[in-house]
Amino acid sequence: MITNEQITAYNEAAISVLNGSAKNAKSRVKVFRVSQLIAQETIMESVDGLHLPESSRETSAMILMNVCCNKVVRPIDGSCCQPPSAPALTQKLAAGFFGLSIAGCLILHLVHRHGHRRSRPCADVEAGEEKKAAPAASACPSEVVLQSCCKLGLIMAYFYLCDRADLFMKENKFYTHSSFFTPIIYILVLGVFYNENTKETKVLNREQTEEWKGWMQLVILIYHISGASTFLPVYMHIRVLVAAYLFQTGYGHFSYFWIKGDFGIHRVCQVLFRLNFLVVVLCIVMDRPYQFYYFVPLVTVWFLVIYITLALWPQITQKKANGSCFWHLGLLMKLASLLVCICFLAYSQGAFEKIFSLWPLSKCFEMNGNVYEWWFRWRLDRYVVFHGMLFAFIYLALQKRQVLSEGKGEPLLPNKMSNVLLFVSVVSFLTYSVWASSCKTKAECNELHPAVSVVQILAFILIRNIPGYARSVYSSFFAWFGKISLELFICQYHIWLAADTRGILVLIPGNPMLNITVSTFIFVCVAHEISRITNDLAQILIPKESAALWKRLACMAGFFSALLLLSSIRGEHRR
Known part of the structure; x- marks a missing residue:
């Protein structure tokens, strides 16, 4: 009889013979041991208990081909057995910088600890009490920068190990309806459970917009990890959520410039820094183009468009207009000019690609050697930022004329009008869902998406804000995630998903539920910490004093020029 014990003995004898005469390690024979593990898992599917099923052979062949072929083919999904690429020059420089930051932070910690020991308060013999130590002085800006760079260096090391080294496994995504809808039900229940009263009851107040960002970001994360992009109705609804983010960009920045009238360089630099800091660091550490993180370039460009549109002469603000129809008409003409440029x-x-193919813009907006991907992304939601600006203008004008009732518990509009608008909003929601389900191809849906997405966004705003009780409460659970929504969106690329979002990171093999729980916990903690680091550095690196700010901008310009030069040299070397 051929038993498992005899098979194991035969295998050991064969391995000893094959490798017994080997003079060095390079000539040793590699044994494909995984087939035995596969057999142990699939023998229960055997018809007679002796011969292995077809699935055993297919799985063994798949793994063998992965081992032999993936290092050459380099598939774009989360397949295994791909050796890590050699680090680029920018990655080596980043490693050196973060290494020095970590070493400097450790030295600073030891110096402070040694100084603290030497300055311990002595016991006051006469009073019989210990003298109280003087309150510790707050950390100076240079120490805050050093500590932030140290923490960021440790976080970036984790990013690199997760998605560039071969330390952790990756697995592919397989979409099922339960993998997408079940987590959404869970988070909705949690969100409803953590209800609190808002500090103010205005339309789209701060708590409400943060809540909006939070639940949208959680849904988008579930969409990405479940691979739901293959299911067209879900894909179209997620496209509306992305458009809603851009709508908030138009609404929020227009409202700020219109009310505050602050067109100074400090505000621009603060916003650009907060939007782009993490992405620029990841472009260097992970060796990816800026356009790879497409949403951040999209929001950045639209912010600059809003700023230029409103900052150009004549600068029209709410204080300047002060109810004047002439100035309101002037602002509407500015918005109309913007709409014409967008349509063109x-x-x-061709004109779009010529603009963004100019150096140095091409270095920021090229993907695989051209700007088509950027044009496609921009065109997909081309009108929604304009709609956000127009909505903000109309809403603030109505608010100024005291047409709206924004008191606690009060309906936003008269009862009849409120009921009609709520009915129309609900019908538009249902109509869009029916249309998205009947749409046949992504190309067909994407062609109509720019025109219909704003209807869904406005319908949601009306449903959320017309009833006074709905406007007076918010979910603190969703709002907490909304405060770090940008970091969550960017960090998912490498430390929650893997293989540049095409696979799923596996920290704990063999236990999917425990793996996703642990990786999600780390992912959220990292995103929260990066948000704090970004805020701390923004306060220090973007000072309010004009002279100091221009010096920092000159240093940053030199840094980015060197970075673009290194990128150009590397691109020429690759060609």
Whole structure:
């Protein structure tokens, strides 16, 4: 009889013979041991208990081909057995910088600890009490920068190990309806459970917008990890959520400039720094182009468009207009000019590509050697930022004229009008869902998406804000995630998903539920810490004093020029 014990003995004898005469390690024979493990898992599917099923052979062949072929083919999904790429020059420089930051932070900690020991308070013999130590002085800006760089260096090391080294496994995504809808039900229940009263009851107040960002970001994360992009109705609804983020960009920045009238360089630098800091660091550490993190370039460009549109002469603000129809008409003409420019670029791909193919813009917006991907992303939601600006203008004008009732518990509009608008909003929601389910191809849906997405966004705003009781409460659970929504969106690329979002990171093999729980906990903690680091550095690196700010900008310009030069040299070397 051929038993498992005899098979193991035969294998050991064969291995000893094959490798017994080997003079060095390079000539040793590699044994494909995984087939035995596969057999142990699939023998229960055997018909007679002796011969292995077909699935055993297919799985063994798949793994063998992965081992032999993936290092050459380099598939774009989360397949195994791909050796890590050699680090680029920028990655080596980043490693050196973060290494020095960590070493400097450790030295600073030891110096402070030694100084603290030497300055311990002595016991006052006469009073019989210990003298109280003087309160510790707050950390100076240079120490805060050093500590932030140290923490960021440790976080970036984790990013690199997760998605560039071969330390952790990756697995592919397989979509099922339960893998997408079940987690969404869980988070909705949690969100409803953590209800609190808002500090103010205005339309789209701070708590409400943070809540909006939070639940949208959680849904988008579930969409990405479940691979739901293959299911067209879900894909179209997620496209509306992305458009809603851009709508908030138009609404929020227009409202700030219109009310505050602050067009100074400090505000611009603060916003650009907060939006782009993490992405720029990841571009260097992970060796990816800026356009790879497409949403951040999209929001950045739209912010600059809003700023330029409103900052150009004549600068029209709420204080300047002060109810004057002339100035309101002037602002509407500015918005109309912006809409004309958007339409021109949307239907003139050649002009769009010529603008963004100019150096140095090309270095920021090229993907695989061209800017088509950037044009496609921009064109997909081309009108929604304009709609956000127009909505903000109309809403603030109505608010100024005291047309709206924004008191606690009060309906936003008269009862009849409120009921009609709520009915229309609900019908538009249902109509869009029916249309998204009947749409046949992504190309067909994407063509109509720019025109119909704003209807869904406005319907949500009306449903959320017309009833006074709905406007007076918010979910603190969703709002907490909304405060770090940008970091969550960016960090998912490498430390929650893997293989540049095409796979799923596996920290704990063999236990999917425990793995996703642990990786999600680390992912959220990292995103929260990066948000704090970004805020701390923004306060220090972007000072309010004009002279100091221009010096910092000159240093940053030199840094980015060197970075673009290194990128150009590397690109030429690759060609």
